[in-house]
Amino acid sequence: MKTIDASDIYYRQLNEQIDEIITTDKNVTLNNVFGQRYIGRGLPENVKIKINGFPGNDMGAYMDGAELEIFGNGQDAVGNTMNNGRIVIHGNAGDTTGYAMRGGEIYVKGNVGYRVGIHMKEYKETRPVIVIGARAGDFLGEYMAGGAIIVLGIGLKKGEDLTGKYCGTGIHGGAIFINAKQDKYKFGKEAVLMKLTDADISLLEKHIEAYGKYFKIGTSKIKAGNFSKYAPLSHNPYSKMYSK
Amino acid sequence: MSLDFSTPLFEVIRDEKKCIQCKVCVKQCSNKVHSYDEEENLVKADDIKCVNCHRCVLLCPTRALSIKKYSLEFRENANWTGQAINEIYKQADTGGVLLTSMGNPKPFPIYWDKMLLNASQVTNPSIDPLREPMETRVMIGRKPDSLEYDKKGKLITQLPPQLELSAPILFSAMSYGSISRNAHESLARAATELGICYNTGEGGLNRDFYKYGPNTIVQVASGRFGVSREYLNAGAAIEIKIGQGAKPGIGGHLPGRKVDEDVSATRMIPIGSDAISPAPHHDIYSIEDLRQLIYSLKETSGYKKPVFVKIAAVHNAAAIASGVVRAGADAVVVDGFRGGTGAAPLRVRDNVGIPIELALAAIDQRLREEGIRNQASLVIAGSVRNSADIVKAIALGADAVYIGSAALLAIGCHMCHSCSTGKCNWGIATQEPELVKRLNPDIMYKRLVNLVTAWNHEIQELIGGMGINAIDSLRGNRLMLRGVGLNEKELEILGIKHAGE
């Protein structure tokens, strides 16, 4: 395990140092991170990075199998176009978290911003998952094309909403699971409420348990069967819009 | 006949004396225009389905076929043209957005045709490319503000990554999915043989085509289809697509029916699923955000490849291009309103954007005034039809041009504007195996090589005639251009004098 003191290092040099270290040691700890972008970008399997501080935007962009654990908040576009790997954030994450991710997992202990999981997609056996501990902003899962977004609603006040508005607008693949009876008006017209399948239940159970393990939070009260599932009405939502 | 008020646009003329009922046309037409009537032993045509692609005409062994404009006329009316009326009928029938393909066909001014080139006479003799060396090679990428050398004259300044092209020509972005595998293969092989580049478009890069990487530009668009670390490192340059000349401001939509196994593997999405590219990149709402994306790509590709940013030519193109350069792009690509497309809403294609000639002149001027022209190359697109257009573009300030429609014409496109139906009879804009097979990459790549080779030679002749022996010496040399029939304002924007001045 190597440690880098990231204070006053520009992102390019910081990422170069990480590249260098992982040629010999796959475990890296970054201390005093303060806004450096692109940490973990494109990094492959078996690399594990612990981040103390405030990583900047596009953390884990195009990531290809590495694991990041952040003891702090994530900013915007965490896991942008990520292919594989895992990001665990002991805090909140910003807008467009998981933009266009195609594989891997993102666990956020607290809240996330707007347009999270936008254009997530799945491909063959890779199915990305975003697990959000508390609540998500507007446009969650917009244009979603695959994978799963799970919102647990932990620690919210009674009656507090788990998501903002216009969730699942343009969704044409994947599913959004909300740990509540959600008002339909919160969702775009392309998303419909569907029954949970056995496969959904086991997916939920697996990720709820993992959430509990990563953040050392008891999750026994969260019942997979209570979730509302929103999924696309069609895989081709806009085909009727055009005349030749 | 039909109650939806639609009437044929074209009439299939069959010379019965020549027709031998071989049924080639019946087999060839994917639009099912021709049919064979056994009882009468006659081949018949249903005109209304014809898109005028010439496939049957060219394959008919006895040359019995020709296609004409259908002679049905509405009462003459300069305002309510037949097209305007028919569009209303169609929308009243379907309630849908009108979809079309290829570039804007409307009679807007073509500024290339209103500019003339100079040549040397008496003084500064012209150069004959047959006998003298001529440089048409270009380097695309950011150029440093100054160069430093050591005592021995060796360059110390570290140059940003450059993309070397043997001619100032690249093949435009056309995605795998919008055009066929064989069309892509033809482009990739031609680019490799020519020492230029083709562009993946926003559809990802097929496994089988990674080997053409050194001559490939990989595109990153809002849908991020097929974009991975491997993909970003596979090409010679990376292009962020913000917009496209044929449809500025709107996204793309590859219908699920065109997403077969091969397209699905290339785009990395499930078979049959729509591939929707949202109008904006949702991580870009500002020039600062664009910078973030540019640098995320540079970070992931080790700063080894130039990053292009492609925008559509819109009203404020010059200011936007300036922002794009400041955001760190190594090349700005500007696509004019005549640029082609596999599918675009007709109203957008025909009414949005500005001519590339004006956008190019304005952008080059602006970047020079701001002292940042060296910081990025300028590549233009949006209907470059021949080598003279290229020479004029370079004299206006471009470093290179993208050709899309011209490249497709070289491999058999007949400009029937029907790409969006997915039934291209020439095997280009289709995924139907039977149709794709018609395009033989072994033959077609050579036609592309021929085209670019011919154009490159013409470029040499044209610039040689001006007494210039390197394309770099022509760049931004607007004194080599004169306008004909242009007004003061147009001349001012183009930064050229009128012929005779």
Ligand code: SF4
């Ligand atoms: S669509 Fe093409 S192949 Fe069919 S009849 Fe018309 S010109 Fe011939």
Ligand code: SF4
């Ligand atoms: S690519 Fe095919 S469908 Fe499109 S215009 Fe050319 S010939 Fe027609």
